[in-house]
Amino acid sequence: MALARPTRLLASLAARLLLGPRRSLAVHAPDEALLPVVRIPRSFQRRHERREGRHRRSPQRPVLTRPGPLLVSARRPELNQPARLTLGRWECAPLASRGWRHRRARRDHFSIERAQQQAPALQTPSSDSSFSDLGLEPRVLRALLETAPQVVRPTTVQSSTIPTLLGGRHVLCAAETGSGKTLSYLLPLFQRLMGQPRLDGGPRIPSPRGLVLVPSRELAQQVRSVAQPLGRSLGLQVQELEGGQGMRRVTLQLSSQPSADVLVATPGALGKALRKQLLSLERLTFLVLDEADTLLDDSFLELVEYILEKSHIAGDPSDLADPFNPKAQLVLVGATFPEGVGQLLNKVARPHSLTTITSSRLHCIMPHVRQTFLRLKGTDKVTELLEILKRRDRVDRTGTPGALLVFCNSSSTVNWLGYILEDHKIQHLRLQGQMPALRRAGIFQDFQKGSRDVLLCTDIASRGLDSTRVQLVINYDFPLTLQDYIHRAGRVGRVGSEVPGTVISFVTHPWDVNLVQKIELAARRRRSLPGLPSSVSEPVPVPVDSVPPRKTAT
Template sequence: LAAAPAVQALPAEGGQGPTFAELGLQPALLAGLERLSIGRPTAVQRLAIPALRRGRSALCAAETGSGKTLAYLLPLLEPEAAAGPAAPRGLVVLPSRELAAQVGAVAAALCAPAGLAVRGLTGGGAAGGLRRQLRAPPPGPAVLLGTPGALREALRRRFLALERLRWMVLDEADSLMDETQVVVVGATFPAGLSETLAKFTDVGRFVTLSTQSLHRLPPHVQQKFVRLKGRDKLPELLQLLKERPSSGGAVLIFCNSASTVNWLGYILDDHRIKHLRLQGQMSAAARAGIFASFQKGDVSVLVCTDLASRGLDTSSVQLVVNYDFPDTLQDYLHRAGRVGRVGSKAPGAVVSFVTHRWDVDLVRKIETAARKRTGLPGMDSINKPSPNAVSSNQPFDDTEGHRPSGLVGSGSPAVVQWVPKKLLISRSHH
């Protein structure tokens, strides 16, 4: 069984790969890393740091949980004077206030030894709140982290100026780039992304930084697909939660809609299963602190939508349950990436409830990609396919009573076992 990057032993001195110091980072940032108890750089950090320190714009693509946040923060943060109270030198655009808070905490820890100010800008309140966030002490943020809506409103009201911006990292791109250094970061890159980016920036000048595991199922994470009828999903989930040992780590339960999150939460309340809920229809006040509380371990079960599937650090999670099977392969890959991350104590597992015909179609594609040792289909081919690819024409078959064949998990052979009303596809442990 391949070890998760997060649970591998750190390389010994003189081992493979440079240290953070050997990558040329300044002493103040090295001190910040020490405060975060971070040792050696991961693969994407070794790729990205030298290129971004040279000022290259980049498409930075690596599997989820591989350490992309530090990959772009470390080379772009500079121990120097701030630009001004509303004119930052660096901007990170993030899709949610929860992710902005998380990345902000990491950036603040890195910047503290260098005396750099980090500021977060998120919406959910009156316009005066945006002005207060930008003017709050300490003055002159060197780095601003914001959500698209809040940044758009701050720019519209002229609370924020970007004329002194030196670099920008985008999760969602909807503003002009000019000569700003651009870093596009993600764990999945849908097909056509390059053409979309070309509409507002010169993609030809980008250097592509991509790890070999991009768009592939994490080989160290157990994947299980349970074929059952919709009415059986709730009993299956309750049994799974009640049988799970208290030492089994945290659990993420994904639903496809806010209404399902709320409904499932009421059922868990009835069964006295302590949990938290997170979905996009909640008010800013309700969402504030929910994910932080989950990360701290106050509650070990989080019922959520895909709001919690992208970017957020979930190193304490050891089980992901797809109560609703995701709509796209990208969503599946992001959900699966919540386990087996850098910093995780165990590889973890993903259990998916398969109820609809269209769910089975996606499972077939997942199985085929795993068998051929390739990335999931429908995404930009940023990295080259593995030379060890194995071809197969044996499809996933959802006909009851038929034993399907195939592999899930791209690191070693897997076992497919058919049992009454359930199909379990999991990695072998021999």
């Protein structure tokens, strides 16, 4: 006990020396022994005074958010942005994801809220507009009413595209996902074929008059399922040509309907049929490149150029008038467009014959879909996904939560996640490009019909597929490009969907953070996503004595 008291006194003395104001001290211990003078560095004292001053101040007042809807809601309220506020182009934006490259940002999150309930594609200039006002014949209108009675009024894209195609012009239609682009070209296609006589003679191999080129077998099945009832009602035959099972399968498909009027095909199968001379494009009068941004990338470009060389593309609308010398009208459709579209079109058509139809929402964040971003460690993503699925199951007991898409960047991740969901007794389907063709066939159609409500997939399911059942999209792996993000998010909030839907994205890597910051900044400024390489907004190069291409904005 004799040593305890001096020890406590020395500890107290040390604290007073370090934390007290600067002065020379001489303190006598109980035994009256004189201690040396300790001088405190002035920089240390100032730092301590500033720290103490912050603690002595009254606590900061909470940030008060103005009442009203929000455009961006963050975990930290001071980073919220009201819906009525729009940042200028050069105005500094307080990004909620600014510090997400640091590990301390894990579990942080923010959301881009819904600015409206209705899809922009349904906001036509006139609410009284109808398909009969677009120049469609009564027979086509009756066929549309019989096969798709739920389609009452045309969307904004359809109101601009259908009259232009009926006028005989080549069209490049660039509009947001889920805006009704398929009917935009199918209805003029059928009306054009009905007005042409069937020519006798010519090639003895199948020679379709209409061709729809799509990048995937799933999209080919979907377009065929929409076109076949319409064609049957009009007395026209629609056939599907898809690859993945060798030349024997291609030959059987062509021999089943040798006199088909419209062919829906993938580039691989069609290229094989043309090289083996199992098919001819001499009578082609209507050529559509659906999801043209994918068809014109490096993986398909060589095949597409070969198919275009075999097609007789009309130079201008006057070339389409001769039924005995068929020329094809060209249509390119997509939600995003790469560079080089103009150069490719210059090889097959005259520049002044092209009409570019663009949507005001092209390359923009969808305003009617809530999009949430979660900053997570890679090891936490499985736990977060399972928690979302469990919450969804709890909702399922009280109501119908709708279908769910989980996107991954690789086929191996899809398979690995599938094994985990099986261990947790969660029923699901898987769709990825490395599946054998026989196993892959019909998976997305089963999902559309409701056999399962959870689909694990790669980007093969993000292009053009109808997903009106889907109410939630989860980016388990954040997409590698902004184009992929647009297409994945476009699986919800489509025309015909009962609810706008939600997108949840897991953000893990530094390169993910870079894309998220671009998305957040574009949302706060209400501008299109930056850095998307597109030549849609640029006119196609034309000779000096030519007429510049016409543009229509929807």
